[in-house]
Amino acid sequence: MQHSRPDGPTTLGADLRALRKSRGLTLIDMADTLGRSVGWLSQVERDISEPSITDLRHIAAALDVSISMLFRHAAAPAHEAGHVVRRDARRTIGSHMAGLVEELLSPDLTDDFEMVHSTFQPRSRIKEAVTRPTQEVGYVLSGKLEIEIAGLTHLINPGDSFRIRGEPFRWSNPFDGPAVAIWVIAPPVY
Structure with missing residues (x-):
């Protein structure tokens, strides 16, 4: 599994790549599901292109995550980014259905x-x-x-x-x- 740069925070693209791989999807599979090109998806995962809100909705559905999971959480100070998650900066995940509230304690999804x-x-x-x-x-x-x-x-x-x-x-x-x-x-x- 590819890990984030040790000198910087994890990006949306890195999270998307980690989620896609955890589901056993190739770039081709995901691009086909989204109706987009492999090149576009590759650029999104490398943070060269930024997906629109509509793209994020489609990506969230394809990966079976809430769209809020894909929005950036509170930025950590540079010396803590990728290492420390403060209580008030946790990223809410999951759907909150059935009475469950989940917050990501990991700095990102690249581990x-x-x-x-x-x-x-x-x-x-x-x-x-x-x-x-x-x-x-x-x-x-x-x-x-x-x-x-x-x-x-x-x-x-x-x-x-x-x-x-x-x-x-x-x-x-x-x-x-x-x-x-x-x-x-x-x-x-x-």
């Missing part, structure tokens, strides 16, 4: 994994199991979370962790308070 701060609202759940070609580890900081992995349901308390290796899973927070977890996903999916 072999991503780290996410997940807040599961009280009485929230996803109805359908999710299966992703990933390895994932979660650690519950506060509250309680029920996680079903490959048909088995587990109650995860603060300080407990869990792992998912490409198995179908779903989560629920049937309790009266929020649950907060740190989730590490490889390769990145957002």
Whole structure:
């Protein structure tokens, strides 16, 4: 996987390239899906061309991410860029559906994994199991979370962790308070 320049912040193009590759898509596949040329997409990924808002909507749909994920987050000071993510500068990711609020803790999507701060609202759940070609580890900081992995349901308390290796899973927070977890996903999916 190509990594960002060590001397500068990661760009939209680098994030797009990482997302495309994490989904197993070639430049040709993605360009065909978008109805654009491979050259144009390559220039976007190298930050030579800037996509329009309409292009970003199409790219977000093709990569199955929210369009807000593609907008730049608060810029870090130059000496922290690519290394530090401050609490108020986290990039919100995911769709917020089903009562889940996710924020990217990783500086960008160019690593072999991503780290996410997940807040599961009280009485929230996803109805359908999710299966992703990933390895994932979660650690519950506060509250309680029920996680079903490959048909088995587990109650995860603060300080407990869990792992998912490409198995179908779903989560629920049937309790009266929020649950907060740190989730590490490889390769990145957002």
